[in-house]
Amino acid sequence: MKHHRRFILLLALSLLLALVVSACTGAQPTAAPKPAESQAKPTEAPAKAEKVTLNVIMEEVPDYDIVVALTKKFKADNPDIDVVFDAMPYDAMRDKILTSFLAPKATYDIIIVDNPWMDEFGNAGYLTPLDDYIAKTDGYDYDDFVGPLRDIGEVNGKIYGAPYYNYALGLIVRQDIFDDKGLSAPATVDDYVKTVQSLTTDDFYGAAMQPQRGYKIFEEWKNWLYGKGGDLMDDQGNVIINNDAALKALQLYIDTYNTAAPPNSLNWGFDEALRAMASGQAATMLSYNWMLPTLNKPDGPAGDLAGKFQLYEVPGGKAVLGAWHWAIPKNSQNADAAWKYISWLTSPSVDKERVIMGGAPIRTSVLQDKEVWEKGFGEQYYTTVLKILEDAEPLATGDHAEEVIDVVGAELNAAVAGQKEPKQALDDAAKQVEEIMNR
Amino acid sequence: MITRRSFFPFSVRLIVPLALALLVVLVYPLVFSFWVSLHDYSLTALEDIRFVGLKNYIELGSNPSFWNALRNTLVFVFGAVFLETMLGFSLALLLHRPGHRFTNVFRSILLTPMFITPIAVGLMFRFLLNQQLGVLPYLLGKLGIQIDFFGSGQALFSLILIDVWQWTPFMLLLFLAGLESLPAAPFEAARVDGASWGFTLRKVTLPLMKPVILVALIIRGLDAFKVFEYVYAITRGGPGDSTETILYYIYKVAFRFFRMGEAAAMAYVLILITMVLVIILYRLMTPKEEA
Numbered sequence: 026m027k028h029h030r031r032f033i034l035l036l037a038l039s040l041l042l043a044l045v046v047s048a049c050t051g052a053q054p055t056a057a058p059k060p061a062e063s064q065a066k067p068t069e070a071p072a073k074a075e076k077v078t079l080n081v082i083m084e085e086v087p088d089y090d091i092v093v094a095l096t097k098k099f100k101a102d103n104p105d106i107d108v109v110f111d112a113m114p115y116d117a118m119r120d121k122i123l124t125s126f127l128a129p130k131a132t133y134d135i136i137i138v139d140n141p142w143m144d145e146f147g148n149a150g151y152l153t154p155l156d157d158y159i160a161k162t163d164g165y166d167y168d169d170f171v172g173p174l175r176d177i178g179e180v181n182g183k184i185y186g187a188p189y190y191n192y193a194l195g196l197i198v199r200q201d202i203f204d205d206k207g208l209s210a211p212a213t214v215d216d217y218v219k220t221v222q223s224l225t226t227d228d229f230y231g232a233a234m235q236p237q238r239g240y241k242i243f244e245e246w247k248n249w250l251y252g253k254g255g256d257l258m259d260d261q262g263n264v265i266i267n268n269d270a271a272l273k274a275l276q277l278y279i280d281t282y283n284t285a286a287p288p289n290s291l292n293w294g295f296d297e298a299l300r301a302m303a304s305g306q307a308a309t310m311l312s313y314n315w316m317l318p319t320l321n322k323p324d325g326p327a328g329d330l331a332g333k334f335q336l337y338e339v340p341g342g343k344a345v346l347g348a349w350h351w352a353i354p355k356n357s358q359n360a361d362a363a364w365k366y367i368s369w370l371t372s373p374s375v376d377k378e379r380v381i382m383g384g385a386p387i388r389t390s391v392l393q394d395k396e397v398w399e400k401g402f403g404e405q406y407y408t409t410v411l412k413i414l415e416d417a418e419p420l421a422t423g424d425h426a427e428e429v430i431d432v433v434g435a436e437l438n439a440a441v442a443g444q445k446e447p448k449q450a451l452d453d454a455a456k457q458v459e460e461i462m463n464r
Numbered sequence: 465m466i467t468r469r470s471f472f473p474f475s476v477r478l479i480v481p482l483a484l485a486l487l488v489v490l491v492y493p494l495v496f497s498f499w500v501s502l503h504d505y506s507l508t509a510l511e512d513i514r515f516v517g518l519k520n521y522i523e524l525g526s527n528p529s530f531w532n533a534l535r536n537t538l539v540f541v542f543g544a545v546f547l548e549t550m551l552g553f554s555l556a557l558l559l560h561r562p563g564h565r566f567t568n569v570f571r572s573i574l575l576t577p578m579f580i581t582p583i584a585v586g587l588m589f590r591f592l593l594n595q596q597l598g599v600l601p602y603l604l605g606k607l608g609i610q611i612d613f614f615g616s617g618q619a620l621f622s623l624i625l626i627d628v629w630q631w632t633p634f635m636l637l638l639f640l641a642g643l644e645s646l647p648a649a650p651f652e653a654a655r656v657d658g659a660s661w662g663f664t665l666r667k668v669t670l671p672l673m674k675p676v677i678l679v680a681l682i683i684r685g686l687d688a689f690k691v692f693e694y695v696y697a698i699t700r701g702g703p704g705d706s707t708e709t710i711l712y713y714i715y716k717v718a719f720r721f722f723r724m725g726e727a728a729a730m731a732y733v734l735i736l737i738t739m740v741l742v743i744i745l746y747r748l749m750t751p752k753e754e755a
Contacts, residue, residue, distance in 0.1 A: 116696075120719045123507055149508040238702025289595035289612035291703050292619070301596055424508070428721045439704030442616035 076105050077362045081135040082122060083112040084349070087319075088190045091384045092370065099369055106362050115139075119427075126151040126354055134357040135367060137349045138186055140177045140419045141426035146352070147180030148424055153353040154183045158364045166373055169388045171414040177422075178350045186350025187371050190385035193346045193417045194248055195314040195409065200335035202308050210337040214252035217309075217340035218277055221285040224308045231285035233298040233307035238438035241294045243430050244345055244420055245311050246437055249274040252341025257421060257429070257458070264458045266433065267451035275440060275447045282441055291442055302334070303327040311339055313347075314410050315385045318402050336409050338416075346417030348387075386410055425461045432457040501728035508722050520729035530730060532705050533713040534737070536620060540709060541688040544627040548684060549677070551628065552635025557665075559636070560643045571640070578633040586697025589626050616703040623694045623707055631687070635680055642676030643669075678749040682742060689738060710734055 083089045089112055096108050111133070113121070119142065125132035126146075138146060146152050159167050167175070170188050178186030196217075198210065202224065211217035221231025235241045250256065255270030265271070287293075287301060299316065301307040303326040317336040320327045327334070338344065351367045353360050369375055376384075377391045381400045386392050392411040398404040421429045433454045440450035501521070504514045524530050555574065561567055577585070592598045593613040604611060613622040650672065654664045670677075692711045695701060701708030710730070718727035 123722065127507070127510070145508055151508075238700045238704070287596050288610075289601075289615055291612070291616070292590075292614040292699050297594060297597070304597075306596060425721075431716065431720070435701065435705055438702045442703035442706075444616055444704040444706070 076107055077359050078107045078109055079134045079359055079363055079366055080132060081108060081110050081137075082118060082125070082133045083110050083137060084115050084118060085112045088384050091379055091382045094382065095370065095375060095379055096366075099366060103365070106366065108366060122146075122354075126356065128356070130358065131354045131356040133354060134359045134363045136352050136354060137189055138352045140346070140348050140350075141421055141430060143177055143186055143350065144180050144422055144426065145424045147183070147185040151355055152185040153355055153357070153360055154185060155187060155353070155364070156184050158368070159184060159187075162364075162368045164372065165368055166390070169373060169390050171387065171389055171392075171411070173346050173414060173417050173419075174348050174387055177346070177348050177419055178352075186352045187367055188387040189349040189351050189371070191346065191348045191387055191410075191414060192313045192315070192385065193348075193410075193413045194244070194311050194339055194344045195317070195413050196309060196337045196339050197302065197312055197317055197320065198309045198335055198337065199302075199305075199307075199330075199333055201333040203335075210335075211340045212342075214249055214274070214277060214340045217252075218281050218285075221281060221309055225285045228306075230287045230301070230307045231309060232281060233293070233301040233310040234282055234286040234290065235293050235295060235298050235311075236282060236286075236290070236438060236441045237292050237294040239431050239434035240420075241434070242437045242441070243434040244347070246274065246278050247345045247420055248311055248339040248341070248343075249278050251343040251345075251418075252339070253277070257433070262462075264455045264462070266458065267448070267455040271451055272448055275437065275451060278437075279441050279447060291438070299326065303330065305330055313385075314413055315383075317406060318383060321402075336406060338409065338413055342416055344413050344417040346414070346419050348419075386414075423462070425464065428461050429458050432461065497728045497731060500724050501732055503725050505725040505728075506722050507724060516725070520725050521733070523726070524729060524733060529705065529708070529713060530710075533708045533710045534734075536706065536708060537689060537691065537710040539620060540624055540627070540691055541685055543621070543624040544631070544688050544691075545681060545684050547624065547628045548632045548635045549681065551632045552680070553639050553677075555632070555636045556639035556643055559640055562644070574636060575633045577630045578637075580630070582630065582693035583697055585626060585630050586694040589622075589694070590698045593622065614699055614703070616706060619699050619703060619707045623691070623698070626694050626698075627688065627691065631684060635684060638676060638680040638683075639673070642673050646672050674749060678746070681745060681749075685741070685745070686738065689734070 083092070089110070093110060096110075100106070100108060118137075118139075122133065122136050122138075122142075125136070126149075138152075159165055167184075171191075174188045174191060175184075178184055178188060196210065203209070206224070208220055208224075211220045224231040235245045247257070250266075250271055253270045253274040255265065255268060255274055257264070257266050259265050282290075287306065290297065290301075293301075295312065298307075298310045298312065299320075302310050303320060314336055317334055319325055320330075320334040321332050323331050325331055351371065353363045353367070357363055370379070371387070373388060373390055376388050377394060377397060380386045380388075380391050380397055383401075386407065389411065391397055392407045392414075398407055401407065420426070421433075423429070436445070436450040436454035436457075439445045440447045445453070502515060502517060504512075504516050504519075506512075559567060559570055559574070580588075593600055595601050595612060601611065601613070612618060646669070650668050651664065654668050659667070690711055691709050692715065695707055695709050695712045699707045701712055714727050714730050714734070717723050717730065
């Protein structure tokens with residue numbers, strides 16, 4: 026038994042050490058996984074005027090496929106520049122990008138930046154200012170990017186990001202049902218609530234909602250907040266997420282969840298809501314504007330329902346704006362070549378081609394282009410998207426946007442789950458946001 | 465015999481390469497992360513790393529999210545490991561039939577869940593248990609039963625059940641190996657003495673199996689502490705913060721908010737708590753006359 030005891034103790038201790046190490050690897054920046062070496066090789070400065078390889082980190086989304094297809098043309102026209110993509114799911118990106126920032130030689134010459142990260146990366150000095158590059162690029166027409174998208178890429182008066190694609194929210198409805206019932210698109214949040222409640226039956230729901238904790242619920246609910254005249258902060262930077270407008274917006278949201286959303290959908294995110302719409306279980310959802318072409322695609326997820334969906338501005342008008350931007354890390358050794366590629370891809374002519382292929386629009390001229398309307402998804406779609414983009418604001422800004430989104434999203438979800446009173450949840454959210462801002 | 469008298473005995477020299485390797489891969493990260501835990505260390509402000517002493521540790525005391533995550537984790541670990549032990553042991557007793565024709569077939573089938581990567585299991589159950597799209601709620605609905613698997617109050621228990629589905633086979637494997645290696649003599653003696661099945665189980669099988677059970681509990685317990693994938697794939701910690709586990713919380717603070725100092729302090733507190741639990745478990749399971 027003595028031997029047994031020693032053996033067990035030894036085993037227990039070694040297992041404990043294994044746990045310790047796996048728990049602690051989170052504490053060292055070098056521990057983040059390395060990029061897939063088959064795709065992205067470390068950047069090397071060109072010794073002579075040799076071929077430059079640009080490594081680009083990307084998210085695996087439909088817009089990525091379009092960029093890859095377009096890039097073939099760039100490579101053909103620029104034999105001295107090779108573009109290598111390292112595509113991955115969203116959740117893997119943030120720490121990979123940061124690891125690349127911290128490395129002596131950048132892993133990535135071009136990165137894409139989600140809007141909550143822009144201020145944080147810009148203020149930390151990790152990105153190359155693009156102002157001079159933009160000024161020197163003929164025919165780039167920077168002001169043609171829709172205003173709120175430009176605003177996201179600018180930090181403290183400097184431009185760090187060139188827009189890649191937008192993911193502003195719109196209201197997607199089953200137009201056939203709205204037509205049958207003689208309903209028009211709801212203009213206010215209160216109209217919306219009444220409409221979706223009237224459409225709900227025992228096995229059909231007015232709204233496929235996304236109250237999943239964190240990003241999703243905050244992204245959805247903030248449209249309601251705007252609709253009731255609220256905001257996260259006022260012009261002076263005071264946190265006002267617990268004022269009367271916010272409380273009203275949250276009460277309405279909870280009421281709608283309880284009366285017009287599919288039951289037990291408290292952990293629903295984007296996927297589930299889309300499936301509910303595509304399978305004909307729900308009449309409306311607040312979602313990314315470019316989900317409309319996906320739902321209306323004849324061989325898409327909606328099957329026979331394809332063509333019956335329509336896009337509108339969110340009730341109340343002002344929408345939550347999400348956007349990805351192209352940026353060049355400060356430690357990239359191929360910044361000039363990187364800008365050459367970015368400016369080519371986001372130039373008015375190539376961007377038009379990208380949007381015709383199904384990419385999410387970013388330029389006013391492209392959204393108003395008749396050729397785009399004809400070859401793309403029709404005039405109504407693009408004019409609605411332009412209206413949405415012009416009156417939209419990001420979910421959160423500042424150095425701690427990611428954390429603000431998380432804490433507010435947790436409190437909102439707790440209120441919908443009934444774990445907290447709406448007022449209490451909003452007060453708690455406001456308190457935490459203030460703490461984060463003062464950090 | 466000469467080597468025993470030399471300064472570094474042969475046995476010690478044999479261990480040196482491994483000891484050095486461990487020093488590099490274990491001690492360095494440990495020391496470095498402890499150093500980090502004593503600093504205000506943010507990955508987006510590396511030029512402004514300040515020594516703060518035990519501030520990160522002290523502030524954990526008033527951090528409700530940390531304690532909530534720890535409580536959720538403990539509920540998860542105790543719930544999951546308890547059920548897995550019970551089920552695993554029962555299944556092992558059922559399968560302990562030396563020479564039975566289908567033993568290997570049943571073992572293979574029962575072990576399958578263990579070989580699936582946890583993140584895939586998480587995604588699988590996210591849709592399988594989905595009220596609108598899932599098979600299970602549909603079948604239960606036919607029987608008139610409505611359960612909101614990921615609703616407030618049930619979500620953590622659902623995650624426990626998913627863990628039980630995946631890791632009971634592991635317990636089964638350990639217990640079965642243990643049962644098969646038990647000496648035959650005590651069982652024969654019990655049979656000769658006319659002991660009933662239940663009596664033999666309580667007085668012979670369980671005492672003999674104690675070391676195996678202890679190892680199984682420690683391995684599974686430590687592993688369950690690291691629960692991350694199910695939370696990440698299914699609930700993201702919700703509803704509210706009812707399924708936020710400690711590793712998910714540490715991951716968030718470290719890799720989404722980049723506050724490495726706080727995350728390292730949490731990791732160290734976690735180590736301490738785990739160590740205490742292992743020692744308590746070890747004491748409880750060791751026969752008293754030897755303790």
